Amino acid sequence: MTTSILIIFCLIVASAFFTASEIAFAASRRLKLQQLVDDGEQKAAQLLALKQHPGHFFTVVTIGLNAVAILAGILGESALTPYIRDTLQPWLAANLLEQVSSLLSFISVTALFVLFADLIPKRVAMMIPESLALVIVRPMRLLLLICHPLVWMFNGLASTILRLFNLHGQHQDEITPDDVYAMVAAGAESGALRKQEHQLIENVFELDTRTVPSAMTARDSIIFLDHADDEHTIKAKISANPHSKFLVCEDVIDRVIGIVDSKDILLHIIQDQRISLRSETLLRTPLMIPDTLTLSETLDSFNASRQDFAIVLNEYALVVGIITLNDVMNTLMGDLVSPYMIEEQIIQRDEHSWLIDGTTPIDDVMRALAIDEFPHSENYETIAGFMMFTLRKIPKRTDSIQFAGYKFEVVDIDSYKIDQLLVTKTPAPTSTESSND
Template sequence: MITLKIGLVIVLIIATAFFVASEFAIVKVRKSRIESLSQNGNKKADKVLHIIKNLDNYLSACQLGITITSLGLGWLGEPTVDKLLRPVFAQFGLPEALSHTVSFAVSFFIITFLHVVLGELAPKTIAIQKAESISLMLARPLIWFHRIMYPFIWLLNGSANMFVRLFGYQTTKEQEEVHSEEELRYILTQSYQQGEITPSEYKYVDRIFEFDNRSAKEIMIPRTEVVVVDVNESMTEIMERMRAERYSRYPVINEDKDDIVGVIHMKELFYDNCDDTSHIRDYIRPVPKIFENVALKDLLLKMQKEHIHMAILTDEYGGTSGIATVEDILEEIVGEIRDEFDESEELPMEKLEDGTRLLDGKMSIQDVNDFFNLNLDHDEVDTISGWVLTQYIEAEEGTEIEVDPYLFRVEEMEDSYIRKIKVWEKE
C-alpha cells in the first residue's frame, strides 16, 4: 500500500511538471515559427497553433491541472512521507507528540521541496529555454486534458469573466493584443542581443520607427545646394551643366529658384541628342510643390501614388526651401545609397584618425542626438550648423561649444554658413 502511495506522489509531481512546462512553453513559443512549421506540413505544429489561437482556454486548463495536482500532493504526499519517517524518529526515543511534530515538519519540507523544485522551477526553466520543442511534445496530451476537463474549464472561465466584468475590466477575449512602440523597441533590442536578428535587420527596423517621426524638411537638399537649369538657357549650356553635375533630374526655373516651372530628366535630352535647335520647354515635366513640414511618410505615399521621383519643398511664404527625392527618403530607412557618380559626395559624418568626428553642417540634429546620445534642442532648426548658430550667433572658425561630455568646434565656414563641425569627448 505504501509503495502505491509513493508511486502516486511521483505521478503527481510529474503531472505538475507537465502542466507547468506546458503553460510556460505555449506562452513563450513564437507564433510565427509555429506557423512556418505548420505550413511545411508539421502535424504537431498544427496542434500547437490550435492551442495558441485558444490560449485563454488552454492556460486555464494548465492552471486547473496545477491546482488539482497540488491539492493531490498536499492530501497524499505529506501523510505518505510522514508514515515512512515516523518509525525512524521513534527509534530516537522521542515522546510521541514531539516525534509526530518533527516527522510532520520534515515531511512537509520534503514534499514542498520536491513540488517546487521538480514540479515547478525546473520545468519552468526548461520550458522557457526550449519553448518550441516542449510545446510540440506536450501539445497533444494538453489538448486531450482540455477536452476531458472542458465542462470544469468552461465553468471556471465563465465565473472568472463574470467577476472581471463586475469590476469594469475586459476579459482576455475582449482585449486586443497590441504592443506600444516602446514595447516593440524593447522586444527588438532583446532579439538583437540574443542573436535572433542581425545588426542590419535591427538597424532597418529601428530606422522605421524614426522614419515615422521625420518631416521632409529634415532630409531635403537645401535651396542653396539645388542644381537647377534655367528655361531661358540654351540647350548647349544645359547639356554642359548636366555632363558636369551628373544628376538624373534637374528642376527648371524661370530666372529664380522661387519660380520652378517643372523638372527635366537627363536621359531624355541625351537620348534625343539635343542641341541648340531643341528647346528645353519640350522636355519639361510637372513637379509637385509640397509644404516643407509635411511628414516624411506622407510625402513618400504621395510620390508613390503619383509615380514621381522628385518634389519641390516650399516654406510658409511659398518660396522654395529645397527638394526631396525618393533616394533621400529611402536613405532614412536603409542608410546611405551611393552610386558610381557619388564618389565626390561628402558623408554626413566621418571618423578622423585621432578618433574625433567631423560632421557635415547639413547633418540633422536628430541624427547627432541619436549617435552621441544627446538631447540637443532643435525646435527652431533642423541641422547641426543651425543649432550652433542658435547657441552662438557670431560663430566663426574655431568657435567651441561645450555639451557635456562633448566639445563642438566650428572647423570650416563658407560666408555665414558652417560647413564642417568637429566633435570629440572631453578629457
C-alpha cells in the same frame, strides 16, 4: 512502500504537466505558431484558438495545480511518514519520533515537488515553448471540455470581482514598433542578426518619423538652369555640375517651369540638334511635394507618380529643396551605403572630436554621437538648426553650446550659413548651456 512511491510519483507527474503547460502556453510566440500553421501543423492552429481565450486555459491549470497541491499535502506526507518512522525508531526516543518523522516526510515531499514538479518543468518549457505547447494542446483541450462547468463558474466569479475594482477587458496582444525594435535588438545581441541588418531594420522604421528636409538637397545647394540660357551656358553648367536632372526656372528658383534630364540633352548633342530649354520635348513636368511629408510618404509619392525626382515646397509655395529616390535609399541604407556614393558630412578627427557639416540631418548626428534625443527637435532638421534654435540668434564663428557631454562649436560661416561645426567630447553635464563668444 511501492504504493506510496507510486502515489507521489503520479502527483509529481500531474503537477509537472500543469506547470509545464502554463509556461509553454504563455511563452509560445504567436508569430512562430502562425508559421507552423502555414506549414500545415494542425496542433498549432488549435493552440492559436486557445490563445484567443487564455483565461479558460489558465483556469484549468490553476484548478489542476491546486488540486494536486492539496492531494500532495494529504497523501504525500502520510504516505512516507510510517516508513520514515520505522527506519528512525531504533535511534530516536518515542517522544521525538513522530515529530521528526513528519518533518522529514514533509521536507522530502516538498523537495521532490520543488525539483521535479516545478523547477525542471519550467526550465524545459522556457527552452522549447512552442514544441512543448504542441504536445500538451490536445490533453488540455480534453481537460477544458471535462472541466467546463468549473471553468465557467470560476471565470464568472473572477470577472465579477475584477469589475468591482474597475478591471475588465482582455489584454490586446498587438505587435507595436517598440516590440519589433526590442526583438531586433535581441536578435542582434544574440548574433542572429548582423549589425548591418539590425541598422537596416531600424532605418526602415525611421522612414515614418523622418521628414523630407532631413534627406533633401537644400535650396542653396541646388543648381538650376534658366529657360533663357543659351546652349553654351547649358553645357557649361552641366559640365561643372554633372547631375542627372536639373530644374528649369524662369529667372529665379521659385518660378519652376519644369525639369530636364541630362540624358535628353546628351541625346540632342549626339544627334547634333539644337538645345533650347523652351522646347517642350526637353521639359518634363516635375513632381511637387510639401516639406511636411515623411520619407515613407515620399516613397509612396514616387511610386504613384512613377518618378524618382521631386521638388520640395513649403507652405508659401517657395522651393526649399529637391529630393530623389536615391536620397531616400541612402537614408534607408545608412552606413551600408558605400562612402563613395554619398557625401561625407560627419568626419571623425580622433576619438574625441568630429567635424560636422551644418546641413547634416539631426538624426545622423544622433546616431554618430550616440545621443538619444536633442531638445525640441521638432523645431529643426539639421545640426545648424539646433545651433540657431538653442542660441536664439544667427550664430557667428566660435559660438558654442554644451550638450550631452559634447561641445558644439561653429568653426566656419558662409554668408550667415553655418558651414561646419567642431564637436568635441567634454565632461560637461547633459543640460544645455550656450556661450556666445
